[in-house]
Amino acid sequence: MVLVGGEPGIGKSRLDGVLRERLAEEPHLVLRYQCSPYHLHSALYPFVEQFERAAGFAREDGAVTSWTR
Ligand SMILES: Nc1ncnc2c1ncn2[C@@H]1O[C@H](COP(=O)(O)OP(=O)(O)OP(=O)(O)O)[C@@H](O)[C@H]1O
Numbered sequence: 001m002v003l004v005g006g007e008p009g010i011g012k013s014r015l016d017g018v019l020r021e022r023l024a025e026e027p028h029l030v031l032r033y034q035c036s037p038y039h040l041h042s043a044l045y046p047f048v049e050q051f052e053r054a055a056g057f058a059r060e061d062g063a064v065t066s067w068t069r
């Protein structure tokens with residue numbers, strides 16, 4: 001595992017892009033999560049959202065519908 005950190009604009013996204021380009025021919029799995037200042041109070045928001053999407057939950061589904069699908 002590699003953690004890339006640094007000031008805004010230092011080139012983190014570009015590094016990530018080049019790495020993915022170079023891996024294009026290799027069998028691999030990309031898991032991409034995006035945090036957001038709009039969801040600061042929602043624990044593990046990117047992961048929960050991915051699971052909900054994968055399970056086919058609709059935005060208007062309540063908790064009961066979600067659990068019984
Ligand atoms: N090695 C490089 N050579 C030329 N240009 C570069 C290089 N690395 C980054 N850049 C350019 O610098 C700019 C900022 O890079 P990038 O978007 O990757 O930064 P970042 O660290 O992801 O920023 P942020 O924290 O805001 O997301 C982009 O226009 C990118 O193309």
Ligand SMILES: [Mg+2]
Pocket residue numbers: 012013014
């Ligand atoms: Mg970036």
